[in-house]
Amino acid sequence: MKHIVAILFVLASAMAAQAQDPRALFTEGVSAYQRGQFDSAATVFARLAQSGADDERVWYNLGNSLYKSGHVGAALVAYRRGMRLAPRDADLSANYRYVRLFAVDKIEPVGVLFLQRWWNAAVDKVSIFEARWAGAFLFWLAGAITVWRWWPTHTNGRWLPLWVVGCLWALWIMATAASATCYARDVARRDGFVATSQTNVRGGPGDEYALQFVAHDGLQGAVERTESGWYLVQFPNGLKGWLQANSFEII
Amino acid sequence: MKRVAIMFLFGACFVFAPTAWCATRISMTVEPKKISMYDNASLQITIESDAQDVPEPKLPNLVDFQIFSAGSSQSVQVINGKVSSSVTYRYALSPRHPGRFNVGPAVVTINGTDYTTQVEVVTVNDVPANQHPAPGHNEVQPPPTKTRGEHHVFITASLDRDTVYVNQPVTYVFRFYAGERLLSNPEYNRPSFTNFWVEDLPPQRKYTTTLDGIPYDVTEIRTALFPAEAGVKTIAPAEVTATVRSQSRGNRMNPFNLFDDGFFDRGEPLHLATDALKLTVLSPPAGSPAPPFSGLVGKFTIDAKADVKSVNVGDPVTVHVTVSGEGNVKSIQRPYRDTLPNFRIFSGGSSEDVSTTGYEISGSKTFDEVFVPQRAGTYSLPAFELTYLDPQSHAYKTIKTEPISITVAGGSADFTIPSLNLHPDQLSDIAADVRFLKTEGNDLRRHESIGMLGTAFWFGHALPLLGLAGFFTWRRRVLKDTADPVGRRRRRARQSALRLLHGADPKSAAAIDYAKLSDALLGYYSDRYNLSAQGLTRAEMRARMEEGRLSRPTIDKYLELLDECDRGRYAPGGASLVPSDVLSHAEQVLVEMEQTR
Numbered sequence: 072m073k074h075i076v077a078i079l080f081v082l083a084s085a086m087a088a089q090a091q092d093p094r095a096l097f098t099e100g101v102s103a104y105q106r107g108q109f110d111s112a113a114t115v116f117a118r119l120a121q122s123g124a125d126d127e128r129v130w131y132n133l134g135n136s137l138y139k140s141g142h143v144g145a146a147l148v149a150y151r152r153g154m155r156l157a158p159r160d161a162d163l164s165a166n167y168r169y170v171r172l173f174a175v176d177k178i179e180p181v182g183v184l185f186l187q188r189w190w191n192a193a194v195d196k197v198s199i200f201e202a203r204w205a206g207a208f209l210f211w212l213a214g215a216i217t218v219w220r221w222w223p224t225h226t227n228g229r230w231l232p233l234w235v236v237g238c239l240w241a242l243w244i245m246a247t248a249a250s251a252t253c254y255a256r257d258v259a260r261r262d263g264f265v266a267t268s269q270t271n272v273r274g275g276p277g278d279e280y281a282l283q284f285v286a287h288d289g290l291q292g293a294v295e296r297t298e299s300g301w302y303l304v305q306f307p308n309g310l311k312g313w314l315q316a317n318s319f320e321i322i
Numbered sequence: 323m324k325r326v327a328i329m330f331l332f333g334a335c336f337v338f339a340p341t342a343w344c345a346t347r348i349s350m351t352v353e354p355k356k357i358s359m360y361d362n363a364s365l366q367i368t369i370e371s372d373a374q375d376v377p378e379p380k381l382p383n384l385v386d387f388q389i390f391s392a393g394s395s396q397s398v399q400v401i402n403g404k405v406s407s408s409v410t411y412r413y414a415l416s417p418r419h420p421g422r423f424n425v426g427p428a429v430v431t432i433n434g435t436d437y438t439t440q441v442e443v444v445t446v447n448d449v450p451a452n453q454h455p456a457p458g459h460n461e462v463q464p465p466p467t468k469t470r471g472e473h474h475v476f477i478t479a480s481l482d483r484d485t486v487y488v489n490q491p492v493t494y495v496f497r498f499y500a501g502e503r504l505l506s507n508p509e510y511n512r513p514s515f516t517n518f519w520v521e522d523l524p525p526q527r528k529y530t531t532t533l534d535g536i537p538y539d540v541t542e543i544r545t546a547l548f549p550a551e552a553g554v555k556t557i558a559p560a561e562v563t564a565t566v567r568s569q570s571r572g573n574r575m576n577p578f579n580l581f582d583d584g585f586f587d588r589g590e591p592l593h594l595a596t597d598a599l600k601l602t603v604l605s606p607p608a609g610s611p612a613p614p615f616s617g618l619v620g621k622f623t624i625d626a627k628a629d630v631k632s633v634n635v636g637d638p639v640t641v642h643v644t645v646s647g648e649g650n651v652k653s654i655q656r657p658y659r660d661t662l663p664n665f666r667i668f669s670g671g672s673s674e675d676v677s678t679t680g681y682e683i684s685g686s687k688t689f690d691e692v693f694v695p696q697r698a699g700t701y702s703l704p705a706f707e708l709t710y711l712d713p714q715s716h717a718y719k720t721i722k723t724e725p726i727s728i729t730v731a732g733g734s735a736d737f738t739i740p741s742l743n744l745h746p747d748q749l750s751d752i753a754a755d756v757r758f759l760k761t762e763g764n765d766l767r768r769h770e771s772i773g774m775l776g777t778a779f780w781f782g783h784a785l786p787l788l789g790l791a792g793f794f795t796w797r798r799r800v801l802k803d804t805a806d807p808v809g810r811r812r813r814r815a816r817q818s819a820l821r822l823l824h825g826a827d828p829k830s831a832a833a834i835d836y837a838k839l840s841d842a843l844l845g846y847y848s849d850r851y852n853l854s855a856q857g858l859t860r861a862e863m864r865a866r867m868e869e870g871r872l873s874r875p876t877i878d879k880y881l882e883l884l885d886e887c888d889r890g891r892y893a894p895g896g897a898s899l900v901p902s903d904v905l906s907h908a909e910q911v912l913v914e915m916e917q918t919r
Contacts, residue, residue, distance in 0.1 A: 097763030104759050119766075126767045128760040135756050141661075156767075166756040175656050175669060207782065214786055218793050223800040269614060269658075274551040281488040281551030282606060284617050285655055 093124045100132060109139035120152075127157035134166060143173045143289035144266035148320045155257050155322075158198050174289030175269075180307035190252070199253035206246035213239035261294040263304075263321035265314070272312035276301035283312045294321060346371040346432050348379065350439035352415070352425050354529065358447050359420055362537075364530040365389075365413040367428050367439065376409050379430040379439075386423045386446075387415040390530075390537040395503075414530035414537040420448035474501025474536055479513075479560050479596035487604050488552055489650050490619040490713050491683050493523065494545040496560050496596070499531075499538040505589035508564035510543070513557055519548035519650070523681045544681045548650050549603040557599040565589040606711050610718050613658035618710035620649020624657060626706055626723035634731045639693045640670065641726065643706045646686030651676050654687040657706035657723075664701070668692040698732040808852050815849030816916050818842075823908055836890035839908060843884055846912060860884070876914045883908055 100115035113136035119129050130153030138146035150167040157163060183191075194202070217236055220228035256262075269287045273280040276298040286292075292304035295311070302319050305311045347370045357363050367379050381389065396409045415425070426441040482493040494515075498508060523544040531538050549555060568590050606615060626643045633639055645654045652674065661667070670690030677685045693703060707722040803810040822842030844855040851866055858866075860881055867877045886904060 093766045094764055097766060101759055101761050101763070123768050124766045126763075128763055129766065132759050135759055138756055162757045162760070169756055172668060210783060210786065214790050217790065221794070221797060223797045223804070271614075279605070281549075281603075282615070282617050283550060284653060285614065287656070 093119060093122065096122070097124075097129070097132075100136070104132065104136055104139075109136050112136040113140055113142075125156065127153040127160055127163060129153075130156070131160070131163050131166070134163075134170070138166075138170050138173075142266065143170055144264035145320055146170050147174075147264045147289060147291075148266065148322050151262070151322045155198060158196055158201075171289065174264075174291075175287035176290040178290070178306060178308040181309045194249050194252045194256070197249060197253065199250065199257050202246060202249040202253045206243060206250050209239060209243040209246050213243050257322075261321045263292060263294060263319050265290040265292070265318060266320040267318040270314050270318035272304075272310075272314050274312065276303070276313045280313065284310075286312075286314065292319065294319070346373060346430075346435070346437050348428070348430050348437045348439050350426055350428050350442065352442040352444055355443065356445045356447065357417065359417055361417075362530040362532060363387075363415040363417075363425075363444055364528065364539075365415050365425065366410060367413075367430075368408060368410045369430055369437075370408045371432055372407070373432050376407060376432065377430060379411060379428045381413070381428055382426050384415065384423075384425065386418055386421065387425075388418065388532075390414040390416070390532060412530075412539075414532060415444070416532055417444075417446040420446045422446075473566050473592060474538070475499065475504070475564060475566055475592060475594070477560065477562050477594045477596055479557075479599060481557075481599055481601055484600070485602040485604065486549060487606055487619050487711060487713050488550065489548055489617055489653065490711075491521075491546045491548055491649060492601060493681060494547055494557065494599075496543045496545070498541040498543075498562060499533075500541075500564075501533075501536045501538040502566060504564050504566060506565040508541075508562050511561040511563075512545070513560050515545075515547055515557065517550050517555055519550060521546040521548070521652075521678070521683055523678045523683075546678075546683050548653075549601065552603045552605040555601045555603055557601065559595040559598050561596075562594045564592050564594070566592050607716065607718070611709055611720055613707050613709055613720070615709050615711065615718060616655050616657075617653055618647075618649055618708070619713055620647055620710065621712060621714075622647030622649065622654075622708065622710050622721060624706060624708055624721045624723050626703075626726060628703065628726045628728060631727065632729045632731070633695065635695055635698055637695070638668075639695070639703070639728055641691045641693065641703060642688050643691060643723065644686050644688045645708060646684075647710075648682055648684040649710070651683060651685040651687060656689045657708040659691070659706045660704040662693065662701070662704050664695060664697045664699070666694040666696065668694070693728075695728075695730040698730050700727065700729050702727050811849040811852060815846050816912055818849060819846035819912055820909070823905060823912075836887045836904075839904065840884065840887035840891065843880065843887065843908060843911075846915070850915075870918075872915060872918050876911065876918065879907070879911045880915065883911055 096115055096119045100112045100119065103109075103115055104112035113133060116129055116133035116136055120133060130149045134146045134149035134153065137149055147167065147170055150163055150170065153160065153163045154167065197205075213236065216228075216231070216239060220231050220236060222228065265286045265288055267288060269285050272283045272286050274283055275281075286306075290306065292306045294302045295305055296303040297316065298313075300316050301313045302316050303311060303313050304319060349368050351366045351368075353364050353366075354361075355363075369376050369379065390413060395412075396407060417423075422443060422445050424441050425444050427438040429436050429438050431437075476499050478497045478499070480495050480497075482495065486492045496510070496512075498510070500508075523546050527540075527542040527544075529540050529542070531540050547557075566589055606619075622645055624643065624645050626641050629640045629642070630637075643657055645657060654674070656669065656672070668691070670692050672687060672689045674687040675685045676683065691706075695701065702725040705722045705725050707720060709718050709720045711717075712719050819842045822838055822845060847853070847855045847863065851870065853866070855863065864877055864881065867880070868874075872880075883904070890904070
């Protein structure tokens with residue numbers, strides 16, 4: 072039971088190879104959920120995700136199924152994966168916030184500057200794809216307008232005020248910064264959640280190291296280092312410690 | 323008569339003023355008031371007076387104590403021309419036998435008036451030596467040696483235990499012994515307690531002790547340490563810097579030391595350091611029972627109370643679970659509990675109350691758990707359990723609360739917001755359940771190969787950026803050419819000529835377009851000298867080229883080529899060179915002319 076979540080997320084590749092029709096799997100998962108068979112529903116939605124369906128509805132339903140079967144941390148991981156694809160999905164956000172209330176460890180995150188908080192909140196509303204498409208579009212637009220305005224053989228574009236071009240480039244810089252933030256959030260930083268009922272956080276990568284504290288299901292953290300089956304995780308309140316890799320699910 | 327009375331009063335003021343204004347106060351303190359046979363109490367008598375001469379107070383008859391003088395200090399204040407002084411006399415009281423004794427009153431006589439203090443009561447306990455609270459068990463009694471020269475100042479550091487478990491508190495005791503007057507406040511540098519969680523244990527303790535017959539003022543600072551990992555740990559030395567009286571003052575017999583007096587003594591710095599301390603930190607023993615070890619080491623109790631015992635369906639029952647005890651209270655985690663069907667359970671806030679009374683870390687932490695019943699009936703809320711390590715018995719102990727019975731009456735389950743201790747902006751998040759499943763899945767997206775996230779994206783950005791840089795380079799050149807058409811013609815003369823020459827390239831070795839060849843050569847001339855070559859005589863052309871510092875052979879070759887073109891155009895068969903040679907000659911001439919630019 073302890074490692075059921077890991078098993079769900081890393082299903083046998085043979086099963087993935089025999090991938091069924093995604094629509095059929097989706098319907099099967101929904102039926103299992105409606106019958107109250109939440110473990111089965113979670114297994115089906117995990118298979119669906121494993122087989123390549125990268126859709127926010129799959130992650131949403133997987134999150135619901137995992138939460139209903141008592142896996143708070145794993146549910147949070149699934150919701151966050153869905154929120155990467157659909158950051159403004161109200162259902163995903165609501166369920167994510169709701170399930171977070173069931174995380175046992177209530178810790179105070181380290182404070183950040185209000186500007187950074189504001190920026191993070193704004194960037195959380197966009198996916199990495201949107202940020203990058205916006206960046207690319209603004210780049211081409213600003214580039215084309217710049218070329219048009221400064222084309223040497225005609226003066227048609229000179230009526231366009233310089234500040235308009237400046238604003239376009241400023242928007243492009245913001246979009247690029249948003250892309251970088253999204254990249255850090257979704258790809259570079261390995262955020263995750265404790266996905267077992269509780270796990271020992273130790274001073275080093277091994278059971279022989281001193282126990283520092285006990286982390287419980289649903290506690291968020293960011294993996295800083297990996298060493299022989301152990302993760303060095305930093306928690307939002309700034310504490311760091313090593314925990315077994317199979318007790319922590321990376322988003 | 324009235325006038326006489328006023329004058330009398332006025333005169334009386336002058337007569338009695340010195341006495342009336344000569345305000346004197348005397349106070350006495352004894353600290354601590356409860357001591358053991360092995361401790362000393364500090365008796366301090368302070369006399370504040372604006373009298374010129376303040377005598378030493380008469381001590382009460384203290385037959386139950388040995389009394390040592392610990393010196394005196396005086397401070398003088400001049401405010402608005404009025405001089406007042408405060409003299410403090412300190413004594414160390416060493417008990418002769420246990421009991422309860424009155425200390426006081428002390429008396430001082432100033433200007434014929436006796437001023438007396440209050441009486442203090444001191445209790446002396448007969449504590450066996452092995453339970454001696456200070457310095458404490460396993461603590462090292464400081465050696466009565468002087469740290470440096472003849473100075474009666476030294477420091478010690480000790481731990482109340484030499485072997486502990488991870489997370490078990492150990493008390494670090496630092497003591498500063500001053501057996502002589504210090505000329506500045508000592509500066510204490512605490513060691514860096516690496517690998518320990520640190521908790522200060524205020525207040526500082528001050529008392530007097532006698533070592534080898536010398537009374538010392540002792541300042542004691544206690545710090546609780548919680549080792550974070552197992553192993554033999556070394557605690558670095560603590561350090562103190564103080565200023566003491568100079569050694570040379572001891573030589574009173576030196577007749578040349580006219581100014582060798584305390585008033586002129588600026589003192590000398592004294593640097594003291596304790597020894598490093600070793601502490602063995604053990605890992606928790608194997609074989610933790612269920613629920614798993616919480617990381618707590620010490621002695622703990624657990625208690626749970628429900629705010630109501632009888633509710634309607636949907637009404638919250640808040641259970642306050644309190645874990646209290648001695649040990650690492652701040653590390654207390656939410657106790658384990660079983661799930662409970664027919665209830666929604668919310669984890670509320672927590673509060674802690676940590677105390678350092680008696681130099682021990684103790685306290686409690688209270689967690690709120692909110693149970694919202696969904697169906698009517700009689701239920702037993704699950705017990706809360708916690709496993710901690712008892713360092714005295716070296717064994718794990720599991721404590722649990724008693725189950726709490728509640729009665730749930732029928733009613734509609736409207737799931738009102740339970741009274742969680744949450745931030746207001748979280749309240750809106752508390753729904754009855756997660757939102758329902760998404761059932762429409764006909765158009766599921768596949769996992770995209772997101773090249774956009776990696777190299778391709780940045781390449782897609784870098785390429786147009788290079789294009790943009792190229793555009794501005796090109797634009798600069800265009801603007802430069804526009805501003806200098808002559809220079810542009812000159813720079814492009816050879817290029818244009820070569821283009822024309824290649825247009826004159828023969829299809830066969832027998833035929834050549836001499837007209838184009840001639841245009842190319844004349845065009846080069848026109849571009850280079852910004853002159854129309856049409857209508858110029860050969861002599862004018864030569865003259866111009868010579869001005870342009872072209873060599874005579876090159877000029878000759880150029881003009882000969884023009885003549886060859888004319889012969890080829892107007893006298894077919896009169897050309898002296900084969901067509902392919904004409905072209906190579908032309909290119910060679912242009913190269914030579916370009917080199918002398």
